[in-house]
Amino acid sequence: REPFDVVFCRNVMIYFDGPTQRQVLERIHRVMKPGGMLFVGHAENFSDARSLFALRGKTVYERV
């Protein structure tokens, strides 16, 4: 029941439309610790959700 430090969600969100991606990102955000790391796939870009996750590498985001 503890919040997660790290989440790997790679090459899955590419199947979802923008609003669904946002819903999923909000759910992931809710269960992560501030400063936790989210690893995504190379074809995925969530820079629109910078209030939730800050880009820290090509495919790595930090939970805000």
Ligand SMILES: C[S@@+](CC[C@H](N)C(=O)[O-])C[C@H]1O[C@@H](n2cnc3c(N)ncnc32)[C@H](O)[C@@H]1O
């Ligand atoms: C390209 S594979 C990536 C697998 C793995 N995450 C990786 O990076 O190696 C895409 C995965 O997304 C899953 N997937 C696609 N649409 C989904 C959905 N609506 N709900 C849950 N999983 C889904 C598929 O079952 C598949 O396992």
